[in-house]
Amino acid sequence: MSEAIPLIPRVKLDAEGNLAKFIDHARNDLTSFGANLNFDTDWWDVTDYYSKKGHRNSKQGTITIHFSQRLKEGGAPFCDQVKGFAKAYIRSNLGNRASASFTFAITAFRALNEAIQQLDVQSLVDCDASVFNKAAEFIRAKTDVGDNESAGYMLAKIARYLDEKGMVYAPLHNWHYPRIRKATGGRVGPEFEQRRQQKMPDPAALDGLAQAFHLAAEPRDVLITSVAAILCSAPERINEVMVLPENCEVEQDGKDGRKYLGLRWAGSKGAADHIKWILPGMTDVVREALARIRRITEPAREMARWYEQNPEKLFLPPELEHLRDQDIMVLDKVWQIVNLAPNKRAVRSWMQKAGIPFIYIPFQHPIQGEIQIKAARFADIERHIVNTLPPGFPIYDEGRDLKYSEALLVIPGGLFGNRSDGDGSRCMFEVVKYHHIGCALGQNKLSGSTTVFQRVGIDAEGKLGMRSHQFRHWLNTLAQGANLSQVDIAKWSGRASVHQNVAYDHVSSEEIVTKLREAVGDHAKAIGPLAEIPKNLPVSRVEFATMAVPTAHVTLYGFCIHDFTSTPCEMFRKCLDCREHVCIKGIPDKTQRVRQALEETKQMLVRAQQAVVEEVYGAEDWVATNQAAVNRMEQLLAILTDPTVADGAVVQLSATNTYSLSEGALLDRMHLEGSGTPTLPGAAPRKALR
CATH class of the missing domain: 1.10.10 (Arc Repressor Mutant, subunit A)
Structure with a gap:
């Protein structure tokens, strides 16, 4: 019996060829991440590549790309079907972008890797919509709601790229990541409280930080608490603090005759560089914090200035300058230069790690006689230390042409290490890294790091901690x-x-309710019925405000103050027709929704007017209803966009022609029985029943 020969479609053969050429081109021809990049390893260290470009993340630690699953899932390398393409895609498409750009790409490739293995797909060219759907399920299951949108968007880009370049057999150009509904961000319930606690600093930690600022004595504790004080003065990102220039202060005379302090901040995430003015209450604290930081960091800037002028010579402080004339130094002199603990074992260990050769010199010991002791050549020490200058020196931040000698947060090397004293290295500098601040504030306290609160003696049990x-x-x-x-x-x-x-x-729901209650009866804070308080109240103003605003929950346009413990919503969420709905001026997304609702109602009014022209039965009622709604929304929008109305003003809708179910039933009953008035108190006249 003859052997069966499998028939492979030409399209599939072409796809396999295109995939192989793409990977080979990325391996051999591209230079992103460096021409000497070891393409075939399962992880790439690209720190030097980003350092040469002046990328600030490279100053805060190593930047690596791991083509493997997460460590908590075993850390296994990507399968052969995915690994080569993932490396080629990142090198060709993301090599010239910020270091954070490949984070979501790796997340997408991890999901695709799992999908291929679970569905037993033999080659990347065989991936179709079902494979990418399975990958999307993995992304949703293993990432946060905010992150999976970005990773899913990257997964869709990968699918389209495979299709456009002809590297898959099945068409994928129409595949999109199936988005999921994000959390509504409500302000009540355990979910909100948990989210609030995760995002907001612990009040006890804030109090402890104020104490630590005054108690700190060691240079690194003074530095950390001073940086935290600056972060308390303006809502900035930690990466923006890292690139503050040494001369970051700006002073300006205000119209009230007072001097105001501002700081020059570097923008990020699309924002431009800007000057941020400090609140008067924090001015003295920020000035003191900057003065403390400068006292600690000035020696490091002095070193940087020296190396700018003498890039091949070792910087020595004046008290050690005489050592420059010594060709050979005993170990006692070496630890003075590098500021190690006064222990020969520590010096020997440092020299061995640095690859500095020992030399032996004769020494007359009082008991043992002539012996050989270890020493080092000054030239070897100098060569090694000079070679540790940071990549890209003298430029610290290429985007702003900021030098190390001009940066605020440069420190003597090893300031956060175990030197013989707390002043750090006397001959080399480094920059403050993110983990220096993060660990000191307690974000890694579960891993055993000592916090600044513990070091100053106010948190012996290690309970205090926060994130920058x-x-x-x-x-x-x-x-x-x-x-x-x-x-x-x-x-x-x-x-x-x-x-x-x-x-x-x-801001919690309790804080919102308190804000609404404070506006009751105050014409400066409220517009509409809430601004009026009946005369001769039998209760206090506070009690009346509590009854007028029993609760508040978020709506599309503002806040609902209906008491749901008595009745459910009888307006079917027609918030802009409800007298128990309030809006807050100055919330742009909610104002935009009011504007959008107005445009939609205007369109319905036009259609209703056209229906009247066409003599459609009942169209007149729709014209009246929509016209009233347009008038009401125009008035509301005029208030919300009025520059003379202060932001934060509470706006309550006045009487409308729309009634709730119970109000309508009551009026109908009154009309049928011929008793009472045809309207309810505070409501506009209602058309009689036909």
Whole structure:
């Protein structure tokens, strides 16, 4: 019996050829991540590549790309079907982008790797929509809601790229990541409280930070608490603090005759560089924090200035300058230069790790006689230390042409290590890294790192801790609660769009209710019925405000103050027709929804008017209803966009022609019985029943 010969479609053979050529081109011809990149390893260290480009993340630690599953899932390398293409795609498409760009690509490839293995797909060219659907399921199951959108978007880009370049057999140009509904971001319930606690700093930790700022004595503790004080003065990202120039202060005379302090901040995530003005209450704290930082970091800038002028010579402080004339130094002199612990074992260990050869010199011992002791050549010490200058020196941040000698947060090398004293190296500098601040503030305390709170003696049990980004959430929430306009909050935070403010708004429902109650009866804070209080109240103003605003929950356009413990919503969520709905001026997304609702209602009014022309039965009622709605929304929108109305003002809708189910039933009953009035108190006249 003759052997069966499998028939392979020409399209599939072409796809396999295109895939092989693409991988070979990326391996041999491209130079992204360096011409000497070892393409075939399962992880790439690309720190030097980004350092040469002046990328700030390369100054804060190593930058690596791992073509494997996460460690908690075993850390197995990608399968052969995915590995080569993943490397080629990242090198060809993401090599010239920021280091964070490949994070979501790796997440997408991990999901695709799992899908291929689970479905037993033999080659990448065999991937079709079902494989990518399975990969999308893995992304949704193993990433947060916010992250899976980005990883899913990257997965869709990979699918389209495979299709466009002819590297798959089945068409994928129409495949899209199936988006899931994001969390509504409500302000009540355990989910909100958990999210608020994760994003906001612990009040006890904030109090402890204030104490630590005054108690800190060691240079590294002083530095950390001073950086934290700056973060408390403005809602900035930690990477923006890292690139503050040494001369970051700006002073300006205000119209009130007072001097105001500002800092020059480097923008990120699409925002431009800007000057951020410090609140008067924090001015003295920020000045003191900057003065403390400069005292600690000035020796490092002095070293950087020296190496700019003498790139091949070792910097020595004045008290050690005499060692430059010594060709050979005993180990006692070596530890003075590198500021190690006064222990020969520590010096020997350092020299062995550095690859510095020992030499032996004769020494007359009082008991043992002539012996050979270990020493080192000054030239070898000098060569090694000079070679540890950071990549890209003297430029610290290429985008802003900022030198190490001009940066605020450069420190003597080893300031956060185990030197003989707390001043760090006397001959080499480094920059403050993210983990220096993060570990000191306690974000890694579960791993055993000692926090600044423990070091100053106010947290023996290690309970206090926070993350640097929590300061940004905290200050934004304070600004939201203080009725600062959304434009001002975005500018204060250095954002490119006001729509990004909502992710940093953690004002609780209790705080919103309190704010609404404070506006009751106050014409400066409220517009509409809430601004009026009946005369001769039998209860106090506070009790009346509690009854007028029993609760509040978020709606598309503002807040509903209906008491759901008494009745459910009888308006079928027609919030803009409800007298128990309030709007807050200055919330851009909600104002935009009011504007959108107005446009939609205007379109319905036009259709209703056309129906009247066509003599459609009942069209007159729709014209009246939509016209009233348009008038009401135009008035509301005029208030919400009026520059003379302060942001934070509470706007309540006045009487409308729309009634709830119970109100309508009551009026119908009154009309049929011929008793009472045809309207309810505070409501506009209602058309009689036909």
